[in-house]
Amino acid sequence: MTEESCCHKQKHRDDKEYKDLVHRLNRIEGQIRGIRNMVDEERYCVDILTQVSAVQSALNSFNKILLSDHIKTCVVEDIRGGNEEVVDELCKTIQKLMK
Template identity: 60%
Template sequence: MVSSPEELVEIDASCSSNHDRKSHHSDKVKSNLVTRLNRIEGQIRGIKRLIENDTYCDDVITQISATQSAMNSVAKILLEGHMKTCVLERIQEGDTEVLDEVLVTIQKLMKK
């Protein structure tokens, strides 16, 4: 049931027509992201229980790694959609400052 990020990015509304900086994800993409985040939320609760139950450290770290990977997947989906919609439209409008914004965002993601 897990789709690739490419399948989950759907261009919905125009980012450039709405300058209050809101995202414009289709209902399908929103639903997928919420499902993923709900799963991650459950993983976090599970990690908390593992720590409370004095679970072997390596097992906890393995679960933390899986959760980080899941968060990275959410970030990739969001970044891809952002680049294919908002960034593209702003560049087409002549706003090249958006490139600096994207580079900062990517640097933040790569720190993790």
């Protein structure tokens, strides 16, 4: 068993994909800081909950993009290489995301 398969895998992303993902994460991070400020300022609960919902939506969008890319690249490459176990990994991942 190689180190890659037993411990962790890595994926190289092109510049555009990397920048898009980081941009989204930076926006989400900013939204989280905004929620923290709202709590500090003792803002109305419904206003805070609305912002939390927006963060959840942004994270879901991030997951959809990342999952789509994963399927189109990593999963396809593994199947073409004869590693059909990647399908089980994908199914488990989708189950976790749908909790």
